[in-house]
């Protein structure tokens with residue numbers, strides 16, 4: 113059942129709506145953190161690109177990509193989220209990093 117409580121303006125808002133707003137605020141904060149972490153991952157890729165240039169290494173390192181993907185699967189299981197979905201996201205993150213590295217070199 114939906115309860116109703118007056119807010120500070122004395123208009124009536126449902127507690128269900130308040131919960132929804134709070135939960136969406138939580139999502140908003142998480143979304144910001146996700147983008148911040150993607151940015152951090154991309155900055156590290158810039159540094160890796162410089163090391164690769166110095167050492168004459170190729171941008172793509174398949175064995176490292178396999179290790180990243182395996183870790184993504186393990187972490188998905190650890191946090192009980194769909195491993196295929198998490199791996200699809202990591203595939204995109206890897207491609208994003210490689211585009212960034214190619215621009216950097």
Ligand SMILES: C=C(O[C@@H]1C=C(C(=O)O)C=C[C@H]1O)C(=O)O
Pocket residue numbers: 157160171172173174176177180205206207209210213
């Ligand atoms: C970041 C690197 O460059 C590429 C991008 C990777 C990634 O985003 O995880 C992994 C391997 C490379 O193909 C790396 O070599 O570590």
